[in-house]
Amino acid sequence: MNETEHAKARPRWGMVIDLDRCDACQGCTTACQTENNIPPPTPQSAAQDRSIRWMELLPNVEGEYPRVKLRLIPRPCMHCDKPPCIKVCPVGATAIGAEGIIAQVYARCIGCRYCTTACPYTARYFNWYPPRWPEQLSQSLNPDVSVRPRGVVEKCSFCHHRLQKARDKAAAEKRELRPGEYLPACVEACPTKAMFFGDLDDPRSEVAQLARSPRSFRLLEDLGTEPKVFYLREGE
Ligand code: SF4
Numbered sequence: 358m359n360e361t362e363h364a365k366a367r368p369r370w371g372m373v374i375d376l377d378r379c380d381a382c383q384g385c386t387t388a389c390q391t392e393n394n395i396p397p398p399t400p401q402s403a404a405q406d407r408s409i410r411w412m413e414l415l416p417n418v419e420g421e422y423p424r425v426k427l428r429l430i431p432r433p434c435m436h437c438d439k440p441p442c443i444k445v446c447p448v449g450a451t452a453i454g455a456e457g458i459i460a461q462v463y464a465r466c467i468g469c470r471y472c473t474t475a476c477p478y479t480a481r482y483f484n485w486y487p488p489r490w491p492e493q494l495s496q497s498l499n500p501d502v503s504v505r506p507r508g509v510v511e512k513c514s515f516c517h518h519r520l521q522k523a524r525d526k527a528a529a530e531k532r533e534l535r536p537g538e539y540l541p542a543c544v545e546a547c548p549t550k551a552m553f554f555g556d557l558d559d560p561r562s563e564v565a566q567l568a569r570s571p572r573s574f575r576l577l578e579d580l581g582t583e584p585k586v587f588y589l590r591e592g593e
Pocket of ligand 1 (some may be wrong): 412481
């Protein structure tokens with residue numbers, strides 16, 4: 358691909374998470390919660406397993422007995438290239454954008470939860486309760502992100518509002534979006550720099566190179582959903 362062709366191509370946003378660097382500190386989950394106006398869990402939501410976690414640390418057992426190891430793996434929406442969640446939505450409330458980001462249209466969602474059942478990564482959450490924050494946090498919501506009402510399904514958007522902001526800034530300065538200018542909050546907050554984000558179709562990008570690493574794998578790859586989130590195994 359030459360420079361001109363590259364300038365014309367649309368990015369295909371994806372993420373790489375290096376499990377060698379991730380220490381499961383939950384910095385990513387906290388950043389996601391704050392950035393995206395996700396109500397904190399309450400004793401009731403936790404007891405009923407109805408808390409919302411767009412970025413979740415999933416327990417994963419590695420190895421064969423007796424040499425087994427339990428580790429926690431950060432799991433956002435995989436923004437699958439072949440997403441089963443879209444196929445089952447009866448009202449077209451979820452769609453794949455031109456740059457591969459799976460969007461959720463809250464105004465269309467009727468809360469039937471077919472998508473939640475179809476997602477093999479448990480990345481979707483039904484909003485069981487009216488969103489509420491403790492008094493001290495209610496004045497610090499992110500104005501760039503909607504507050505979702507009770508009764509809709511929600512999930513990670515790769516912080517799509519940040520892409521729009523970065524695009525607007527680049528347009529105002531009459532230039533192209535620079536690599537690294539658009540990063541989801543989780544990637545930016547990771548203290549061990551275990552998360553990478555960028556254009557998977559740009560062979561020069563770090564994320565594209567890491568996704569092709571021999572250490573790279575995807576969750577539930579056999580299902581054919583083609584996730585755009587890659588993981589790097591711990592070094593041997
Ligand atoms: Fe849809 Fe789940 Fe894939 Fe996200 S991870 S695109 S919600 S199937």
